[in-house]
Amino acid sequence: MKLILHNTEDSFDVVALSNLFYPRDGFTEEKGKILTVTRTGDSFEAVFSVNGNTYTSVHKIHSELYDGERCAIKSACYDVFRAATGIESPWGLLSGVRPIRFYETALSRYGEKTDEILQKFYLVTPEKIDLCKRTMEGQEAARAANRTGDAALYISIPFCPSRCKYCSFVSQVTGSEQELIPEYLTVLQEEILAKAALANENGHRITTVYMGGGTPTTLSATQLDELMKTVAKAVDVSSLLEYTVEAGRPDTITAEKLKAVEANGATRISVNPQTLHDEILQNVGRRHTVADFHRAYGEARKTSLAVNIDLIAGLPGDTPKGFEQTMQGVTALDPHNITVHTLYLKRAADYAEENPEEFTKNARETVEMVHISQAYCKQYGYLPYYLYRQKNTVGNLENVGYAKKGFESPYNIYMMDDLQPIYGAGANATSKFIENRTVSRVCNTKFAYNYVKEKWK
Numbered sequence: 342m343k344l345i346l347h348n349t350e351d352s353f354d355v356v357a358l359s360n361l362f363y364p365r366d367g368f369t370e371e372k373g374k375i376l377t378v379t380r381t382g383d384s385f386e387a388v389f390s391v392n393g394n395t396y397t398s399v400h401k402i403h404s405e406l407y408d409g410e411r412c413a414i415k416s417a418c419y420d421v422f423r424a425a426t427g428i429e430s431p432w433g434l435l436s437g438v439r440p441i442r443f444y445e446t447a448l449s450r451y452g453e454k455t456d457e458i459l460q461k462f463y464l465v466t467p468e469k470i471d472l473c474k475r476t477m478e479g480q481e482a483a484r485a486a487n488r489t490g491d492a493a494l495y496i497s498i499p500f501c502p503s504r505c506k507y508c509s510f511v512s513q514v515t516g517s518e519q520e521l522i523p524e525y526l527t528v529l530q531e532e533i534l535a536k537a538a539l540a541n542e543n544g545h546r547i548t549t550v551y552m553g554g555g556t557p558t559t560l561s562a563t564q565l566d567e568l569m570k571t572v573a574k575a576v577d578v579s580s581l582l583e584y585t586v587e588a589g590r591p592d593t594i595t596a597e598k599l600k601a602v603e604a605n606g607a608t609r610i611s612v613n614p615q616t617l618h619d620e621i622l623q624n625v626g627r628r629h630t631v632a633d634f635h636r637a638y639g640e641a642r643k644t645s646l647a648v649n650i651d652l653i654a655g656l657p658g659d660t661p662k663g664f665e666q667t668m669q670g671v672t673a674l675d676p677h678n679i680t681v682h683t684l685y686l687k688r689a690a691d692y693a694e695e696n697p698e699e700f701t702k703n704a705r706e707t708v709e710m711v712h713i714s715q716a717y718c719k720q721y722g723y724l725p726y727y728l729y730r731q732k733n734t735v736g737n738l739e740n741v742g743y744a745k746k747g748f749e750s751p752y753n754i755y756m757m758d759d760l761q762p763i764y765g766a767g768a769n770a771t772s773k774f775i776e777n778r779t780v781s782r783v784c785n786t787k788f789a790y791n792y793v794k795e796k797w798k
């Protein structure tokens with residue numbers, strides 16, 4: 342897309358907004374789209390030419406808004422992109438990844454008029470406003486439990502039994518990499534002990550531990566047991582607010598591994614089917630079946646662990662009806678948590694470019710699927726407790742963690758809102774330090790083989 346600006350230099354907002362409709366399209370002259378934004382007095386005009394059509398919109402700067410200029414320029418661009426693509430974004434002009442932060446800022450500026458202003462000027466749907474409010478309610482207890490000096494330990498297990506087609510993580514497929522695991526675990530355990538010592542030196546108390554992946558249950562029961570025993574040496578497991586092992590793929594979960602996880606003090610596990618349709622699982626390369634999920638979930642429920650189920654809205658081949666069947670199946674199992682992600686597309690721009698009609702249809706249907714998930718979670722007593730948006734998700738949507746009251750994951754809340762420092766251990770893990778509300782990050786080396794070679798230092 343070629344961008345021409347007159348009397349304004351706000352390309353940041355224009356680019357952010359265009360990414361909602363043309364993800365990662367980039368501003369070059371090659372794609373046959375021209376967007377011209379002109380400021381005249383207290384108005385912005387956007388003129389967008391694409392495929393021989395031209396769309397125009399003009400918006401005034403509203404002085405009652407604290408960011409009136411940004412709102413006007415985005416509104417004009419939103420109109421022309423919506424007219425050209427037929428896509429409506431339920432989050433309206435909001436392009437950031439943390440809608441709750443925006444909602445809190447809006448509340449502090451507009452008070453009781455917040456919802457009205459968000460709908461009228463920022464084009465946020467009432468459903469998303471309700472989601473923000475309910476998410477804030479769902480976070481209250483965890484936020485209140487967070488004390489100065491509390492910190493998190495994140496442990497990365499970057500191995501999976503096979504690679505899902507939509508995967509955007511740095512995860513090694515076990516098999517050829519299998520022999521790397523013992524060495525990886527040796528180095529990882531050294532780092533866990535070192536990071537816990539560093540937390541101690543910094544006056545931090547680890548209150549949440551999150552073992553994520555990849556697929557942590559790719560490890561054998563003995564390996565999990567040994568690793569978790571090291572965690573127990575590093576931190577006081579009995580006083581943790583949360584200790585999650587994100588098991589992940591049902592085909593890797595066994596009763597023996599669950600026993601090891603439970604015996605070593607974990608409080609929460611994630612069993613992730615993503616969908617309850619076998620043909621979709623096959624299509625996306627998950628290499629497990631719905632029956633595998635039911636077996637693994639059944640085993641997990643025999644333990645004392647709280648169980649989370651991860652789903653993805655917008656998977657290739659899924660439909661709103663199919664997704665509703667998945668929601669029916671999952672809510673009938675009565676898990677403690679349900680996390681609904683929206684499909685992230687690494688190559689979203691190519692998809693939109695190569696299959697524009699399919700992309701628009703998929704975006705519309707994903708909006709419907711997310712709507713269905715919200716309705717089911719509400720009906721079955723799940724409160725949203727964390728919420729974030731990711732660039733390049735189908736339909737400009739969000740990822741939401743839902744929980745039965747008292748089963749929220751504090752780690753997710755603290756991590757998302759930068760409420761605690763994080764000590765990261767393992768390949769591709771990030772440590773996060775917060776000083777005077779400024780966040781600095783230290784990233785470990787990305788790949789497991791480098792991590793082993795370089796001994797994480």
Ligand code: SF4
Pocket residue numbers: 500501503504505507508509510512554555556589590
């Ligand atoms: S289970 Fe998760 S991390 Fe592993 S390949 Fe699939 S999407 Fe990637």
